[in-house]
Amino acid sequence: MNNSIGLYIHIPFCKSKCPYCDFFSGRASENDYDSYIKALSDNIKIWGKKTDKAVSTVYFGGGTPSILGAERLYYLLSLIKDFFNIADDAEITVEVNPDSGKTLDFDLLKLSGFNRISVGMQSAVEQELKALGRIHSINDAEVTIKRAQNAGIENISLDLMLGIPYQTIDSLKKSIDFCANCGVTHISSYILKIENGTVFEKIQDKLELPDEDRQVQLYLFAVDYLKKLGFEQYEISNFSKVGYESRHNINYWKCGEYIGIGPSAHSFFDGKRFYYSRNMEDFIENKTYFDCYGGDKEEFIMLSLRLKSGLNFKEYRERYNEDFPKDKIKNIKKFAVMGYMELNDDCAYFTPKGYLVSNAIISELI
Structure with a gap:
């Protein structure tokens, strides 16, 4: 079995909170960013001293990691390289929102070692973006993708949401065509789920959401149409060009071990599953909570069956x-x-x- 591990870094900041999102994230100031990076740096150093295993994937998620700017991301990745054994061929991903991506220094990201970006686009239809509370435009997404490609980052993933307000087969086809025409290598396509405690939960009766049968039609259309465009389904919600599957996520589904650093981040390491709470003070003190022992037969079956x-x-x-x-x-x-x-x-x-x-x-x- 593969003895390498994955590394997840959580960046809990956003310019604005999307009404469907229940991730641990929120608005903050530049000073807050710097204070968090100090705590993150301290914990990266602690965890880096606990293992000498090769790290085959690094993933900056959120929130909106790109809101930190390229210089802070460069610093964090350099620190990770100093304290962890990063494999020469490691897949290193950062999530990018098109609003901050349109001005992000992708050349610096490329220089620091980032070789994959995941763009939170969600839809290529302005009415749907507005209904989702997204702050970017379709043009912002296009500019972000082109700027990343011009910097030499070819491995680009786009997020698409299914079952969202006003969505039809025609509008979904428009979004998928946009992705294909941009020359991206990976598409994550998730069905919208109304999460507890979100704005969407409070107003769901007023949302123009497709019913369950329509959701099924949208999903099956996406699977079929993406395949025709060369995006092979390799997991419930993930599609890629051959050779561009997300190695980081596959490690999760193969019961591989990983360390998650940041409030709300989960880990599976040394046979144990544990997590940081959704509390900044706990994170600053590097206080984690035991969840369970991982990797048993039931878990292996459940996770394996997510994969094609x-x-x-x-x-x-x-x-x-x-x-x-x-x-x-x-x-x-x-x-x-x-x-x-x-x-x-x-x-x-x-x-x-x-x-x-x-x-x-x-x-x-x-």
Whole structure:
């Protein structure tokens, strides 16, 4: 098994809070940014001394990491390289909002070692962006992508949301065409979920949201149309050109270990799952909370089935020293007959239709 780990850095700042978002993030001042970077630096140093394992992926998420500016990001990545054993071919990603991306110094990011960006676009239709409370325009997204490409960063991912207010098959096609025409290599396409405590939860009865049947149509259209444009589905919500899958996220789904640094960040390290609370004081004190022991059979099944490559029976046998249970194979056959799963001698995996009910099926399998 791969002995390398992933590293996640949480940047909890945004210029404005989107009404659908429940991530730990909010508005702050430049002084707040610098104070946070001090705490982040201290914790990076602490964690870097706890492991000498190779770090194969680094991911700056948020919030809006790009709001910090290229110089602060350069500093943080340089510090990480000083205190962690970063692999020569590491995938190093930073999330970018088009509003800050249109002026971000991508040349400096490229120089510092960032080789992948993930752009939070969500839609290429202005009416839909407005309904989502996004502060950027379609032009901002286009400018951001071109500037990154001109700096030599070719591995670019775009976020697209499905099941959002006013969305139709035609408007979704317009958004997907925009992504393809920009020459990006990866698309994350998530169905909108109304989260507790968000503005959208309070006003959901007033939102022009597609019903469940329409959501299914939108998702299946996206899977089919993206494939026609050369974006292969490799996970429930992720599509890429061949060779441009997100290595960082695949590590999560393969039960690989990772360290998450920042308030609300989760880790799986030395067999344990633990996390920082959504509290800045806890983070400053480097106080984490134990969640559970990770990597058991049920978790392996659940995470593997997120991937298009599916649940590999040989990997299961090598990891747990036993064959995959026959009663579970019998269950999978039942779902295969229904068109929700595919099964062969090597593995089992969901069909696109199966992904839409995957949570219910996985609960039966584990």
